[in-house]
Amino acid sequence: MSQGLTPIEKRTALSLAGVYGLRMFGLFLIMPVLATYGQSLAGFSPLWVGIAIGAYGLTQGILQIPAGIASDRFGRKRVIAAGLLLFALGSLVAALADSIYVVALGRALQGAGAIASAVLALASDLTRDEQRPKVMAIIGSFIGLSFMVALVAGPALAGWIGINGLFGLTAVLALGALAVMQFVVPNAVQKAPTRDLVAVPARLKALLKDPQLLRLDISILILHMLITAIFVALPLALVSAGLVADRHWTLYLPAMVLALVLMVPILLYGVKRGQTRGPFLFAIALMGLAALLMLTQLDSVWGLSAAVVLFFAGLNYLEAALPSLISRLSPPGDKGSAMGIYSTAQFFGAFAGGLLGGVLYTHLGAQGVFALCCGAIALWFVLMWGMQEPRKVRSVTLDAPLYDPARAQSLAGQLSELPGVVEVVLIPEQKAAYLKVEDPFDIEAAKAALTA
Incomplete structure (x- = not known):
């Protein structure tokens, strides 16, 4: 079997990364500029800036799991296309807005186009199990890249085309993503087993009781709460410190490059030592130091730059480590449900951060927002x-042509005795076997057992 991506898998990875990346770029583009360039909007206030920045998180959090389930019933591409059209509609509503309230409505409509779970499920449908981590890594890297580019491009473009122009641009990007979806993304000729791809409502309660998974769900909620809260206060703090709004990109660009350079030693340490906990705690400590600098260096552009x-x-x-940890720690066959909870927590965190950031800035100024960040961290x-x-385990999903539940129970025992198999779940109704494995693991031996 080939150890590399096939042409279809490469096309799947790059096209879906483009679809998701363009959408996220449109969402992120507004974050660093709404507090400064939105001041001409009727009803402008820090509170409504926070609500507008985080509004997408509320609707996306509510609809994330239902959209994934709908994609399983009605088809991935249909749900993704509908989500992109909703996102474009929300962008147009915000582009035509003359008040901050209508901008918040547009952002909520943008979030209603919740396509994340459907995109990941389609990627899984179109890729082999052993190549799926590479495809997911490509999609994830595009999301990170879109955030970094948007952070720099937002302030640079806002001075030229304004807030309304930025929203208009996001509508165009959404339609571009829709074209890529329709004409470039391959069609799935056979759906993969669904239990490990989209959320199963009956499993959500049990997964919420898992202390390790719950820690990660709280982590992504706090992380995205911090992001949106900080972008309510940071642009205004930079202006107060003397950096005019249309020059903010000159801070963000070198700051992002230096941040990437600083991230490399953390990654290398974790890989070399085979550790996750130490680098994870160190990354949280870095963010805590950053929040403390923001709180104590409000009048210094250089101090705020170091904090960024x-x-x-x-x-x-953390954005790179958390999805990987969710995948490794979720029980066999429950990755879709675990990721559904994780994504929902992420988006609710974004909404909470915007709301809390707006309330605190209104009553306590930037100090109140940064103090909240210090306490949360x-x-x-x-x-x-x-x-x-x-443990260093990975998920494997195999076809299991089973019809007899009793036979499935016997076969699960046989599979669990194979070298490298940590956990086994067999679902006869779905003709699927879900395994957690570690090296050495012989996939051919597992396939042979399933077809014997």
């Missing part, structure tokens, strides 16, 4: 101190 570098160094590492660090080092 440290914040994004920790953020970049301190609690987060304490929570994650009890994190256990995960």
